[in-house]
Amino acid sequence: MRKVKIHFPGASGTVTGSKFYLETPEVNVMVDCGMFQGLKELRKINWHPLPIEASEIDFVLLTHGHLDHTGYLPRLRKEGFNGEILGTIPTLAIAKIILMDSGKIQEEQAKAANEEGYSKHSPAEPFYTVEDAEKTFTLFKSCEKGQWISLSENLRVRFRYNGHIIGATYIELEIFEKLFVFSGDIGRVKDLLLSPPRPT
Numbered sequence: 001m002r003k004v005k006i007h008f009p010g011a012s013g014t015v016t017g018s019k020f021y022l023e024t025p026e027v028n029v030m031v032d033c034g035m036f037q038g039l040k041e042l043r044k045i046n047w048h049p050l051p052i053e054a055s056e057i058d059f060v061l062l063t064h065g066h067l068d069h070t071g072y073l074p075r076l077r078k079e080g081f082n083g084e085i086l087g088t089i090p091t092l093a094i095a096k097i098i099l100m101d102s103g104k105i106q107e108e109q110a111k112a113a114n115e116e117g118y119s120k121h122s123p124a125e126p127f128y129t130v131e132d133a134e135k136t137f138t139l140f141k142s143c144e145k146g147q148w149i150s151l152s153e154n155l156r157v158r159f160r161y162n163g164h165i166i167g168a169t170y171i172e173l174e175i176f177e178k179l180f181v182f183s184g185d186i187g188r189v190k191d192l193l194l195s196p197p198r199p200t
């Protein structure tokens with residue numbers, strides 16, 4: 001029997017840190033790779049070891065560029081992920097800006113904590129740096145929305161416009177002819193700038 005195991009290492013019990021992980025007989029796929037944000041108790045989860053072997057992930061698929069869907073990518077690469085990160089052209093462009101900014105903020109926060117001595121850690125380390133973020137971009141691979149893309153013999157993915165922000169999509173993942181849908185953050189039906197989400 002062909003089995004697909006789905007794990008929910010993020011965005012369960014809370015809305016940030018979005019991460020879904022699918023182990024399939026052919027390839028292993030993570031959908032979104034976000035950072036936990038908000039209360040300190042949530043932000044601390046970012047430092048917990050990921051309950052997944054990063055080197056065993058073949059693909060990361062991004063619904064959109066927001067930090068709570070992309071912010072863990074530099075850590076994932078540092079933990080051994082070396083597969084492809086797929087998303088639409090605008091999603092990857094937004095993710096680059098957001099991850100560079102995030103790396104800079106984390107460097108600055110660690111520096112301030114060390115200078116002012118308010119961290120329990122000595123020295124306080126940034127969660128990741130601008131350089132870590134830049135190294136992640138080498139794994140980015142842009143995809144046309146609305147087209148099926150093969151990930152392996154019996155897995156294919158399609159990015160479908162969902163109107164949340166520029167380039168945002170929901171993701172259809174077909175695994176051995178069964179369809180799995182990941183909504184991402186859904187946009188409005190009526191918006192001044194963005195088109196309404198596309199129906200399946």
Ligand SMILES: [Zn+2]
Binds near residue numbers: 064066164185
């Ligand atoms: Zn969002």
